[in-house]
Amino acid sequence: MTLTNDYVLDKITVQFGEDAIWGAYTPDGIMTIFTNRESVVELIQYLHNDEELQIRFLTTLCGIHYPEQKDRELCVMYQLHSLRHNYRIRIKVALPATDPVMPTLTKLYATANWMEREAFDFYGIQFTGHPNLIRILNVEDMEYHPMLKQYPLEDQTREDKVDTYFGR
Amino acid sequence: METETKQAELDRPQKVRGAQELKRQDEQEKQLTTLNLGPTHPATHGIFQNILQMDGEKIVSSEATIGYIHRAFEKIAERRPFYQITPLTDRMNYCSSPINNMGYHMTVEKLLGITVPKRAQYIRVIMMELARIADHLICNGVIGVDSGALTGFLYVMQYREKIYDIYEEVCGARLTTNMGRIGGMERDLSPRAISLIKEFLKDFPKVFAEFERMLNRNRIFIDRTEGVGGISAERALNYGFTGPNLRAAGVDYDARVMNPYSSYEDFEFDIPVGTKGDIYDRFRVRNEEVWQSVRIVEQAVNNLPEGSYHADAPHYYLPPKQEVYRNMEALIYHFKIVMGEIDAPAGEVYHSVEGGNGELGFYLISDGGRSPYRLHFRRPCFIYYQAYGELIKGSNLSDAILTLSSLNVIAGELDA
Numbered sequence: 001m002t003l004t005n006d007y008v009l010d011k012i013t014v015q016f017g018e019d020a021i022w023g024a025y026t027p028d029g030i031m032t033i034f035t036n037r038e039s040v041v042e043l044i045q046y047l048h049n050d051e052e053l054q055i056r057f058l059t060t061l062c063g064i065h066y067p068e069q070k071d072r073e074l075c076v077m078y079q080l081h082s083l084r085h086n087y088r089i090r091i092k093v094a095l096p097a098t099d100p101v102m103p104t105l106t107k108l109y110a111t112a113n114w115m116e117r118e119a120f121d122f123y124g125i126q127f128t129g130h131p132n133l134i135r136i137l138n139v140e141d142m143e144y145h146p147m148l149k150q151y152p153l154e155d156q157t158r159e160d161k162v163d164t165y166f167g168r
Numbered sequence: 169m170e171t172e173t174k175q176a177e178l179d180r181p182q183k184v185r186g187a188q189e190l191k192r193q194d195e196q197e198k199q200l201t202t203l204n205l206g207p208t209h210p211a212t213h214g215i216f217q218n219i220l221q222m223d224g225e226k227i228v229s230s231e232a233t234i235g236y237i238h239r240a241f242e243k244i245a246e247r248r249p250f251y252q253i254t255p256l257t258d259r260m261n262y263c264s265s266p267i268n269n270m271g272y273h274m275t276v277e278k279l280l281g282i283t284v285p286k287r288a289q290y291i292r293v294i295m296m297e298l299a300r301i302a303d304h305l306i307c308n309g310v311i312g313v314d315s316g317a318l319t320g321f322l323y324v325m326q327y328r329e330k331i332y333d334i335y336e337e338v339c340g341a342r343l344t345t346n347m348g349r350i351g352g353m354e355r356d357l358s359p360r361a362i363s364l365i366k367e368f369l370k371d372f373p374k375v376f377a378e379f380e381r382m383l384n385r386n387r388i389f390i391d392r393t394e395g396v397g398g399i400s401a402e403r404a405l406n407y408g409f410t411g412p413n414l415r416a417a418g419v420d421y422d423a424r425v426m427n428p429y430s431s432y433e434d435f436e437f438d439i440p441v442g443t444k445g446d447i448y449d450r451f452r453v454r455n456e457e458v459w460q461s462v463r464i465v466e467q468a469v470n471n472l473p474e475g476s477y478h479a480d481a482p483h484y485y486l487p488p489k490q491e492v493y494r495n496m497e498a499l500i501y502h503f504k505i506v507m508g509e510i511d512a513p514a515g516e517v518y519h520s521v522e523g524g525n526g527e528l529g530f531y532l533i534s535d536g537g538r539s540p541y542r543l544h545f546r547r548p549c550f551i552y553y554q555a556y557g558e559l560i561k562g563s564n565l566s567d568a569i570l571t572l573s574s575l576n577v578i579a580g581e582l583d584a
Contacts, residue, residue: 027515027516027517028278028515028516028517028518030518032516056405057405057408058408059408059520059527059529059546060529060531060544060546060551062531062542062544064533064542065542077531077544079518079529079531083405083419083421083426086426086427088518090518109406109408110403110406110407110408110554110555111406111407111408111551111552111554113554114550114551114553114554115551118550122242135235136234136235137234137235137238137583137584138235138238139235146240146243147242147243153243153244153246153247154247
């Protein structure tokens with residue numbers, strides 16, 4: 001059998017209730033749902049354990065920063081894959097920038113270890129329960145989280161690279 | 169002396185190699201040596217640091233430090249127009265740049281909704297499979313080197329050079345190729361390129377068969393690699409392994425078959441799988457994949473469809489230079505594309521291709537601007553290298569080196 005987005009959405013909404021699953025949309029054929037940080041680990045655990053769904057592969061995990069969205073500035077995106085049914089699903093959790101705390105997924109997926117360290121390194125998202133939450137790609141004594149949108153890429157004091165000359 | 173130690177090693181009961189046993193021995197002896205393997209060590213083939221706790225020759229624990237060549241590609245990509253991001257992808261897995269380039273192009277095409285003509289798709293398949301051959305030649309050649317056989321490496325490296333000659337004919341560059349464009353290829357396959365590919369297909373199988381004959385059933389090589397650095401299918405999946413390393417553990421997941429892109433469904437090829445996920449299995453799976461890639465290239469070259477080598481997408485695909493000089497419309501498009509004045513539609517896409525060492529994914533969010541709002545690379549090396557500590561625990565230092573080369577960890581992709 002093949003899994004359809006509607007079927008999976010119904011199944012998890014029945015299981016977790018509409019308070020925990022909302023905002024489903026399908027931007028590129030992959031269903032994307034929002035959940036809250038209290039339910040996310042339980043939800044991914046359920047998708048993993050359910051004999052019918054068998055969504056047991058964490059493809060990737062990354063942070064996203066939306067500085068304009070008040071109280072939901074940060075976002076963590078999990079993308080999971082069921083190799084059995086060749087079905088992908090994306091789960092997003094929005095977080096306020098003042099309280100960027102997420103539960104860790106390392107107990108379920110060993111691969112989440114470095115992915116979460118990367119999200120911490122780039123966006124400052126704290127994963128509680130992570131065994132070794134330190135920077136992974138940047139130097140230890142860096143004082144900021146460089147992928148946040150408030151940090152510009154280029155040196156702002158340079159005068160030879162004025163944005164208007166480059167159409168941006 | 170060397171052979172005696174080796175023999176003694178083989179005679180020891182298997183359980184002595186276990187981590188538990190080592191721990192007990194350590195408690196008795198309390199003598200551990202800290203060894204810095206890397207960051208610049210000739211045997212690590214890249215800039216990786218591993219701080220090893222050694223008990224004699226045995227590794228008790230290891231701590232990996234990465235990021236030595238981190239170049240913040242994800243950050244840079246948020247500021248560049250779409251076409252300028254392709255050179256960044258070159259520098260991830262630089263052993264198979266065309267796969268990265270085309271994976272990125274296909275992601276953007278998915279966002280823009282461009283359909284690429286059949287001919288361009290076939291040319292892409294040819295180049296991607298040649299890149300896979302080049303990637304696997306390096307990896308398997310290096311496994312040979314690390315187990316003491318330099319001959320095979322030097323022999324197949326000549327054929328990697330021939331693949332690079334083909335790249336050069338197709339796009340002008342050899343290593344960091346920046347091949348193709350959003351919407352197709354920048355030029356058609358020239359008659360010389362086709363003859364180079366055909367020549368390669370004629371000569372390479374003989375050479376590669378010799379390489380396989382030297383190592384596949386070689387007693388010394390099997391003794392060094394069989395049962396070393398193995399991982400079970402379950403652990404491999406939990407660690408997010410993809411590509412040859414996962415297939416060596418017995419899981420037949422291949423992005424080319426499961427989610428075909430660029431007309432892979434037109435070609436007949438097999439997916440080799442191993443059973444134990446050890447170095448020997450990884451080596452054999454890669455060897456077999458090289459043969460399958462040769463098969464795919466053969467089919468693609470012989471059935472190359474007629475038609476255009478790029479999509480009709482004037483907003484994103486640069487017009488021919490002659491047109492730019494003579495035609496107002498082409499000049500405007502040229503200017504707008506080069507200056508990055510073209511806005512992409514808002515959207516969110518994920519596209520993955522089967523890279524040289526696993527599922528290479530691109531997660532792209534566009535807010536309707538000139539550059540991506542967020543571009544995340546799913547880099548297979550980054551994801552599976554974290555299992556390295558578990559793979560080498562309790563093994564010899566020399567086996568750890570061999571395990572590293574068999575995983576085919578490419579520093580550029582690891583650190584992005």
